[in-house]
Amino acid sequence: YFRALEKEGIHLNGPQIEAVRHGQGPLLTLAGAGCGKTTVLAARTGYLIAVRGVPASQILLVTFTSKAASEIKERIARIPSIKASAVRAVQARTFHSFGLALLRQSGHHEQILSDFTTRHTIMKILLRRLKAGETYQPETLLAALSSWKMSGEWPVDLPSNTEEEKKIKNILLAYEEWKQGRNQWDFDDILLHTSALLNDPQQLTKLQSRFTYMMVDEFQDTNSVQYDMVQKLSAGHRNLMVVGDDDQTIYSFNGARQESILDFDKVYPDATIIALPINYRSDSRILGLGTSLIAHNEFRRPKQLVAAGSVGLPPHYASPANVEEEAAFVADHLEEQVRLEKVTYSEIAILHRTAGSSRAMLEQLLLRGIPFVQYGNNTVFYDQTLIKTLMDHLRLSMNPRCKEAFQSTLGPLYIPREDGMSYLDEQEKRQPKKYPLIHLTRWDRLKPFQQDAVKERIRLIKKLTTLKPVYAIQEMRRLFYDKYLEAGDPLLHTQYKETMIDSLDELESAAAQFGTVEQFIAHADELTLRHQQMEAMRDGDAGDAVQLLTIHRAKGMEFRHVYWIGASEGILPHSTALKDQVTQEMKVTNPHKLESSLAKAALEEERRLAYVAVTRAKERLYITSPLQHHGKAAEPSRFLKEAFGILNTK
Numbered sequence: 001y002f003r004a005l006e007k008e009g010i011h012l013n014g015p016q017i018e019a020v021r022h023g024q025g026p027l028l029t030l031a032g033a034g035c036g037k038t039t040v041l042a043a044r045t046g047y048l049i050a051v052r053g054v055p056a057s058q059i060l061l062v063t064f065t066s067k068a069a070s071e072i073k074e075r076i077a078r079i080p081s082i083k084a085s086a087v088r089a090v091q092a093r094t095f096h097s098f099g100l101a102l103l104r105q106s107g108h109h110e111q112i113l114s115d116f117t118t119r120h121t122i123m124k125i126l127l128r129r130l131k132a133g134e135t136y137q138p139e140t141l142l143a144a145l146s147s148w149k150m151s152g153e154w155p156v157d158l159p160s161n162t163e164e165e166k167k168i169k170n171i172l173l174a175y176e177e178w179k180q181g182r183n184q185w186d187f188d189d190i191l192l193h194t195s196a197l198l199n200d201p202q203q204l205t206k207l208q209s210r211f212t213y214m215m216v217d218e219f220q221d222t223n224s225v226q227y228d229m230v231q232k233l234s235a236g237h238r239n240l241m242v243v244g245d246d247d248q249t250i251y252s253f254n255g256a257r258q259e260s261i262l263d264f265d266k267v268y269p270d271a272t273i274i275a276l277p278i279n280y281r282s283d284s285r286i287l288g289l290g291t292s293l294i295a296h297n298e299f300r301r302p303k304q305l306v307a308a309g310s311v312g313l314p315p316h317y318a319s320p321a322n323v324e325e326e327a328a329f330v331a332d333h334l335e336e337q338v339r340l341e342k343v344t345y346s347e348i349a350i351l352h353r354t355a356g357s358s359r360a361m362l363e364q365l366l367l368r369g370i371p372f373v374q375y376g377n378n379t380v381f382y383d384q385t386l387i388k389t390l391m392d393h394l395r396l397s398m399n400p401r402c403k404e405a406f407q408s409t410l411g412p413l414y415i416p417r418e419d420g421m422s423y424l425d426e427q428e429k430r431q432p433k434k435y436p437l438i439h440l441t442r443w444d445r446l447k448p449f450q451q452d453a454v455k456e457r458i459r460l461i462k463k464l465t466t467l468k469p470v471y472a473i474q475e476m477r478r479l480f481y482d483k484y485l486e487a488g489d490p491l492l493h494t495q496y497k498e499t500m501i502d503s504l505d506e507l508e509s510a511a512a513q514f515g516t517v518e519q520f521i522a523h524a525d526e527l528t529l530r531h532q533q534m535e536a537m538r539d540g541d542a543g544d545a546v547q548l549l550t551i552h553r554a555k556g557m558e559f560r561h562v563y564w565i566g567a568s569e570g571i572l573p574h575s576t577a578l579k580d581q582v583t584q585e586m587k588v589t590n591p592h593k594l595e596s597s598l599a600k601a602a603l604e605e606e607r608r609l610a611y612v613a614v615t616r617a618k619e620r621l622y623i624t625s626p627l628q629h630h631g632k633a634a635e636p637s638r639f640l641k642e643a644f645g646i647l648n649t650k
């Protein structure tokens, strides 16, 4: 088997072979980035099938994303002597897709609420109904509910000791009932119900004999419910292999617990432990930066990492004045590298911390016509729901007749889109000259608070015509969002707030570049148009394109050239990790940890993100620290200073 692999150019090292040949019982492979953990999982699957004669359908392989699941199947397909039918039979799945398949088989037909906007809207409606819209923010509540459920608890068991807790529980249960009434599940429900299904001894025994080998990739990011699923499914045969890297736990906000991997050998005292010390991915200078960076984390297992690769160029560092210049710098460099034929577009990734922090980069790519794909996000910055609402208000101020822009104002007025539009159509037949918003003022179906809101909206639109774009954005932000964003939320979960604030700050930065609202809108429309053209030309196939993605999404992946943008204080480490707010957030998600260590924990997670970013690169790593962010001065990221003193050598 191993000789056959070598003929295909796969030369596994000693510890890798040992892991692949591991027969029965628990196995832990805890190893650094790029040391071949995923490679070993694929090779062991092939080995079990080809050498041990295990039926492919009895192997359950859990990956973190569906993309990773199909990639690992491709890796297995490349192994000689494995038939295509066997590759198809291997159960390579995410926790969610595995759970959903099980639930469907046992007669559950719930509709899955996969997108965030829908859940957000439901919550918003409920908040209004329960008259709590002023106090709570939908995303905060959804996040709190999620972290509760992903710690393995059912919503009915939410605490209700204080008045505050009672109120929150009331809202969250209303959300659960809403879904139940409509036969709907969100993603967390899939996992909780799967876990419950596994409590049925009959079902469990059936599954345990159906899947006799279980392997889990990226084990460091499993949450309590997922961990529980793993334990139950493998409890009979105990043929459980997990691989992961405690230095790459970056999903704590989703309930991931580093302890799941760090304590594996306590839970399974007979586990074989195999370390993989050789990194095959990155050039030694890149690996060196990653290693010295992560060494500053306290809560980790130290690892020895040796680079197998050559010694190439040191990471390229620059500190452009702002994000616009940063984007131009990146675009210049990657265009040059592609022109010199050093690399193709698809071998390049641009990694950023948050959704908002790629706005300037995305614009550069679009304006220069550089092909790119954005995973998990197919919209231009200006078309994101939050941003589009504000842009449409600006559009209305330029052209009060614009029906499309008018549609965007309905949501914030608590008017269902279809109702609002059909009312407008009717009225326009009678009085075609009147502006859409003016029509609304006559609608007797609106409640008093809605009528007031319509009037306020008309005043706002009028005022916007007199303002420069950046002030117009600030005005709307103040009116629409500040109350939410500043509310002393008792269940402070900053993940969504963070995204929201980032996007709004970013929109202000973008607006500040333009003198008139007209110019600003023309710019946004131009970008949307270019994006549509690019998507149309591409017709589904990404082709040769640069990958623009968040560090979270880049986990497990590798690229010849990596640009880590936004390596500045406030971006990475993110400002929310630097505030005490985080302490509160983590109290909710992680009540057992000592409070004093919480701020540090948040910072350590940011450092792990930086580590993940750096270790995605194979040959070339470019790091940029914009010296200004959202209009304020920003220092280069402390992680760079710690790791290399790289900033002095610029």
Ligand code: ATP
Binding pocket: 010, 011, 012, 013, 016, 031, 032, 033, 034, 035, 036, 037, 038, 039, 040, 245, 248, 279, 280, 281, 555, 556, 557, 558
């Ligand atoms: P991560 O922690 O980022 O998920 P990983 O440990 O899963 O990384 P892999 O993706 O499996 O690492 O491997 C990293 C790179 O090293 C891949 O390009 C893989 O093909 C290569 N590789 C792994 N093992 C070997 C080997 N023995 N010889 C040569 N290349 C190898």
Ligand code: MG
Binding pocket: 037, 038, 039, 217, 556
């Ligand atoms: Mg991997």
